[in-house]
Amino acid sequence: MERRHRVSMTDIAREAKVSPATVSRALNGHPTVSDKVRRSVLDAAERLGYVRNLGAVSLASSQSNTVGLLIRDAGNQFYGGLASRIQAETDRYGFDLLITAGGDTLESQERAVRNLLGHGVGGIVIASGRVAAEAAEYSARFVPSLVLGTGLELPSLSSVRIDPHMEAGLARRVVDHGHRSIAVTASEDPLASTLHARTANFLTELVVAKTDTYIVSFSEQGGVDELGRQVDRALADGVTAIMAGSDEMALQILEYLNISGLRCPQDVSVTGFDGIGAYRSSLLGLTTIEQPVDELAHAAIKLMSRHMNEEHAQTAQILVPGRFVKGRTLGMAQTSD
Amino acid sequence: MERRHRVSMTDIAREAKVSPATVSRALNGHPTVSDKVRRSVLDAAERLGYVRNLGAVSLASSQSNTVGLLIRDAGNQFYGGLASRIQAETDRYGFDLLITAGGDTLESQERAVRNLLGHGVGGIVIASGRVAAEAAEYSARFVPSLVLGTGLELPSLSSVRIDPHMEAGLARRVVDHGHRSIAVTASEDPLASTLHARTANFLTELVVAKTDTYIVSFSEQGGVDELGRQVDRALADGVTAIMAGSDEMALQILEYLNISGLRCPQDVSVTGFDGIGAYRSSLLGLTTIEQPVDELAHAAIKLMSRHMNEEHAQTAQILVPGRFVKGRTLGMAQTSD
DNA sequence: CTGAAAGCGCTTACAG
DNA sequence: CTGAAAGCGCTTACAG
Numbered sequence: 001m002e003r004r005h006r007v008s009m010t011d012i013a014r015e016a017k018v019s020p021a022t023v024s025r026a027l028n029g030h031p032t033v034s035d036k037v038r039r040s041v042l043d044a045a046e047r048l049g050y051v052r053n054l055g056a057v058s059l060a061s062s063q064s065n066t067v068g069l070l071i072r073d074a075g076n077q078f079y080g081g082l083a084s085r086i087q088a089e090t091d092r093y094g095f096d097l098l099i100t101a102g103g104d105t106l107e108s109q110e111r112a113v114r115n116l117l118g119h120g121v122g123g124i125v126i127a128s129g130r131v132a133a134e135a136a137e138y139s140a141r142f143v144p145s146l147v148l149g150t151g152l153e154l155p156s157l158s159s160v161r162i163d164p165h166m167e168a169g170l171a172r173r174v175v176d177h178g179h180r181s182i183a184v185t186a187s188e189d190p191l192a193s194t195l196h197a198r199t200a201n202f203l204t205e206l207v208v209a210k211t212d213t214y215i216v217s218f219s220e221q222g223g224v225d226e227l228g229r230q231v232d233r234a235l236a237d238g239v240t241a242i243m244a245g246s247d248e249m250a251l252q253i254l255e256y257l258n259i260s261g262l263r264c265p266q267d268v269s270v271t272g273f274d275g276i277g278a279y280r281s282s283l284l285g286l287t288t289i290e291q292p293v294d295e296l297a298h299a300a301i302k303l304m305s306r307h308m309n310e311e312h313a314q315t316a317q318i319l320v321p322g323r324f325v326k327g328r329t330l331g332m333a334q335t336s337d
Numbered sequence: 338m339e340r341r342h343r344v345s346m347t348d349i350a351r352e353a354k355v356s357p358a359t360v361s362r363a364l365n366g367h368p369t370v371s372d373k374v375r376r377s378v379l380d381a382a383e384r385l386g387y388v389r390n391l392g393a394v395s396l397a398s399s400q401s402n403t404v405g406l407l408i409r410d411a412g413n414q415f416y417g418g419l420a421s422r423i424q425a426e427t428d429r430y431g432f433d434l435l436i437t438a439g440g441d442t443l444e445s446q447e448r449a450v451r452n453l454l455g456h457g458v459g460g461i462v463i464a465s466g467r468v469a470a471e472a473a474e475y476s477a478r479f480v481p482s483l484v485l486g487t488g489l490e491l492p493s494l495s496s497v498r499i500d501p502h503m504e505a506g507l508a509r510r511v512v513d514h515g516h517r518s519i520a521v522t523a524s525e526d527p528l529a530s531t532l533h534a535r536t537a538n539f540l541t542e543l544v545v546a547k548t549d550t551y552i553v554s555f556s557e558q559g560g561v562d563e564l565g566r567q568v569d570r571a572l573a574d575g576v577t578a579i580m581a582g583s584d585e586m587a588l589q590i591l592e593y594l595n596i597s598g599l600r601c602p603q604d605v606s607v608t609g610f611d612g613i614g615a616y617r618s619s620l621l622g623l624t625t626i627e628q629p630v631d632e633l634a635h636a637a638i639k640l641m642s643r644h645m646n647e648e649h650a651q652t653a654q655i656l657v658p659g660r661f662v663k664g665r666t667l668g669m670a671q672t673s674d
Numbered sequence: 675c676t677g678a679a680a681g682c683g684c685t686t687a688c689a690g
Numbered sequence: 691c692t693g694a695a696a697g698c699g700c701t702t703a704c705a706g
Contacts, residue, residue, distance in 0.1 A: 006479070008683055019693045024685060032691055051479065054455030055392020056683035059698045066452075071411075073421050074436075077614065080417035084410050087438040091445075096452050099411075099436035101424040108428075115403075115433050118391030119456050142343070142388065248615070255619050277414065278585070278615035282592050345699055356677045361701060369675055393699035396682045 007048045015044040027052070054096070058120035066096035067304055068116030070109070070139075072128035073101060077277040078246075078291060082127050082149055085297035093305050102128050102135070104191065109135035117142050123308045125300055126150070129194035144307035148300045149291070151197025156315065158307065160300045163319040164201050166289050170271060170324070171205035171243065178333035179241040179269065182206055183214040183234045185249050195245040198273065202243050214239050218249060228256050240268060240333045247272035247279035247288055254286075254329065265331030275325050287327030295320045344385045352381040364389070391433070395457035403433035404641055405453030407446070407476075409465035410438060414614040415583075415628060419464050419486055422634035430642050439465050439472070441528065446472035454479050460645045462637055463487070466531035481644035485637045486628070488534025493652065495644065497637045500656040501538050503626050507608060507661070508542035508580065515670035516578040516606065519543055520551040520571045522586050532582040535610065539580050551576050555586060565593050577605060577670045584609035584616035584625055591623075591666065602668030612662045624664030632657045 009027075013020045018037060026033045026041035033041075044050075058064045067090055074080045083099055090097040100116055102109040109132060116124055117139075124139045127148040139145040140157055147159040174182060184202045187195040199215075206213050214237060216230045231253060234242065244250035250272030257264050264270050272279065275290030299318050306313045346364075350357045355374060363370045363378035370378075381387075395401045404427055411417045420436055427434040435458055439449040446469055453461055454476075461476045464485040476482040477494055484496040511519055521539045524532040536552075543550050551574060553567045568590060571579065581587035587609030594601050601607050609616065612627030636655050643650045 006683095010683080020683090021685080021694080022692060025692085028685090034691060037691085049478065051451050051454045053396065053457070053683050054452070055396050055457050056698085057455075057685080059390065059392050059396065059700085060683075060685040062685095062698065066456075074408075074411040074417040074424075075414075075421035075614070077412075077414065077417070080411040080414070080420075083417075084412035084438065087411075087440075091440075097437060098452075098456065099438075100434060101421060101436075103424075103428075114388050115391070115435075117388045118394075119403075119435065120390070120392050141386065251615060251618055251620070258620060277412070278588060278618075278621075281588055281615075281621075283588070283595060283621060284615075284618075343699095347699080357699090358677060358679095358701080359675090362676085365701085371675060374675085390699050393682085394701080396684085397699075397701040399682065399701095 006053075007050050008053070009050075011048055012041060012044045012050055015048060016041045055120065064120045064122035065094070066098055066119075066121050067301075067308070068119070068121035068124045069097060069099045070102045070112050070116065070124060070126045070128060071099065072104070072130050074099075076129075076248075077279065078149070078274045078293075079127055079129070081276050081293050082297060085293050086125065086127070086301065089297050089301035093301055095301070095305075102126075102131070104130055104189075106132040106134055106191075110138055113139045123304050125304060127300075130189065130191040131193060132191060133193075144304065144313075146300060146304055146307065149194070149296055151194035153197075158303055158315045158317070160296055160303060160318045160320065162289075162291055162296070162322045164197070165319075166322040166324075167198055167201035167273075168205040170273075170289055171202045172209065173324070174241050174243060174269065174271060174330065175206065175209040175211060177241070177269065177330060179211065180333065181212040181214065181238045181240055183216045183239045183242045185242070185244045185253075186215050186217045187245065188217055188219040198245045212238075216242060218245075224252070224256060227252060228260070231256055232260075235262075235268060241270070241330070242268060243271045245273060247274045247276070247286060250286055250288065250329070251279065251284070254284075264329050266334070269330045269333075271330055275323070280325065285328035286325070287330035288325045290323040290325050292320045292322050343390075344387050345390070346387075348385055349378060349381045349387055352385060353378045392457065401457045401459035402431070403435055403456075403458050404638075404645070405456070405458035405461045406434060406436045407439045407449050407453065407461060407463045407465060408436065409441070409467055411436075413466075414585075414616065415486070415611045415630075416464055416466070418613050418630050419634060422630050423462065423464070423638065426634050426638035430638055432638070432642075439463075439468070441467055441526075443469040443471055443528075447475055450476045460641050462641060464637075467526065467528040468530060469528060470530075481641065481650075483637060483641055483644065486531070486633055488531035490534075495640055495652045495654070497633055497640060497655040497657065499626075499628050499633070499659045501534070502656075503659040503661075504535055504538035504610075505542040507610075507626055508539045509546065510661070511578050511580060511606065511608060511667065512543065512546045512548060514578070514606065514667060516548065517670065518549040518551065518575045518577055520553045520568075520576045520579045522580070522582045522590075523552050523554045524582065525554055525556040535582045549575075553579060555582075561589070561593060564589060565597070568593055569597075572599075572605060578607070578667070579605060580608045582610060584611045584613070584623060587623055587625065587666070588616065588621070591621075601666050603671070606667045606670075608667055612660070617662065622665035623662070624667035625662045627660040627662050629657045629659050 123144040272288035609625035
């Protein structure tokens with residue numbers, strides 16, 4: 001248990017009676033090393049409890065086998081789940097993965113990118129609903145970078161996300177249930193690019209369908225009271241369905257309705273987005289879209305692998321379909337007229 | 338957007354017309370640098386888009402300002418939330434944070450530790466319900482290490498977790514509701530040390546209270562069918578309450594009861610554990626214990642800071658109280674006799 | 675207050 | 691197949 005002098009390649013070289021260069025080659029599986037030597041080097045490394053200094057490796061080789069993942073908040077089910085799947089994919093590809101949380105401001109995001117870069121990552125995946133475009137572009141100045149699961153549109157960067165047709169399709173379903181006055185949530189945070197894109201996609205479809213639209217704006221600070229006021233006002237104006245930008249928001253709305261004695265979907269329909277974890281529970285019965293987390297992670301790392309290996313890989317915008325989750329919170333509009 | 342030659346301290350030195358040594362000192366806020374020189378160095382660094390190579394830093398200084406966090410799975414609300422709070426705390430302390438996911442096997446966990454170590458972290462926080470003690474001890478051989486939010490007991494390592502009295506207290510409440518035949522979930526995964534400890538704590542209290550106890554064993558693979566069989570058997574044997582090791586398990590049980598037409602708590606009571614995120618929703622109404630995520634993260638980083646700064650800081654076992662969440666899934670036992 | 679030099683742990687042409 | 695040597699980007703006594 002006592003903390004020893006960190007063992008280096010030199011120690012192994014001494015132990016195995018070869019040169020440091022040979023140790024390096026043996027450890028890296030270089031083919032020109034004789035089996036006998038390789039064996040004894042590996043033995044010595046094991047015996048001494050050797051841990052490779054990755055910083056020194058990337059310093060000396062000026063290339064890196066590790067990819068960095070920038071997420072805003074692992075506490076968010078969607079991004080947490082994404083991180084978890086990304087880890088599985090990088091494992092498959094033999095990459096090391098370093099994760100860091102980006103925070104909510106441009107400054108803290110650039111700090112996070114610098115942190116990753118400073119640890120010598122060879123590529124960065126940015127998975128955060130609230131990225132400043134500047135942070136992504138900053139990252140791209142140094143290593144192949146890719147934006148994942150986000151509404152952010154940057155023609156110069158590769159991106160992987162759910163097909164926006166899913167959002168349009170959800171809106172169409174709401175319309176098809178007879179709703180003609182529909183509220184959409186909107187975030188007040190200017191950095192919440194994913195939510196903004198979602199809101200815009202919902203609205204576009206609703207406007208095309210010639211329905212009345214209504215905005216319920218969400219502020220992080222507002223709390224339940226502010227949310228309640230907004231919902232009340234919307235209902236008073238005749239809204240019969242609310243499309244939330246995320247399951248989390250949808251759940252907050254459902255809780256408020258419940259407290260107020262309003263029934264869902266009889267009095268008002270509610271839809272969510274993400275369809276992950278507990279929000280998927282049949283007990284909640286939320287009508288929502290399930291994000292294709294596995295496919296998103298898979299496509300992202302596949303693409304990243306290409307970017308890291310080919311000098312001038314084409315940037316690509318990949319769209320992955322999601323899945324509609326029926327639930328019980330979307331019902332037919334009551335024809336009160 | 339084009340990827341340039343990575344700028345180094347030498348480049349800054351040339352630009353600012355000073356020596357690399359001075360650049361280093363200026364960047365590190367060394368007091369012996371004249372204001373004028375410092376200014377021009379900082380300017381040059383900014384202008385050139387300098388990113389410090391942290392690997393080289395820790396290589397040269399053989400000390401590190403970054404702490405590593407090993408979590409099993411960011412997709413798990415509890416650990417995801419913990420990661421998110423840990424980030425906030427390390428930010429406060431001025432540490433950099435590197436996160437990596439450990440996986441489920443001893444081998445992948447040691448790999449994760451080596452990855453962190455290889456990137457030169459100065460300390461490691463292990464937050465995973467399924468740690469092999471060996472992985473934690475391996476980590477402790479190299480840097481100050483600390484186990485967080487876990488049932489794992491290692492006298493040689495510092496640890497921070499929820500006070501086990503919370504588990505006992507929950508069991509006592511169930512008993513106080515008149516239940517005399519109570520099932521407890523148990524995981525079949527030998528590495529699930531947190532769940533095992535929880536199960537043991539529940540059982541101890543139940544046995545002390547002289548109730549009949551019953552085990553519902555949970556396997557990752559079993560699926561709903563297997564779970565249903567187990568629950569049915571327990572109920573047939575007269576069980577009137579089920580204490581789940583986590584909210585996630587509790588929710589699965591509730592879903593099964595719902596499908597089977599059984600009411601909770603009228604037919605059977607169910608309790609959870611963790612009380613995080615969507616599981617806390619009043620719509621679910623789960624009776625559970627809320628883990629003190631903020632306090633856990635705070636205590637962990639405070640302790641880690643001490644371990645990293647003082648040569649021989651005392652190892653400590655810190656217990657943080659949680660909070661009982663009343664919910665609606667725990668009711669009085671029906672006196673059918 | 676500043677610089678020249680050695681060294682941290684590695685890799686990689688270059689010889690042999 | 692193996693070794694000696696230079697160098698990656700930094701820090702830090704040691705001189706001045």
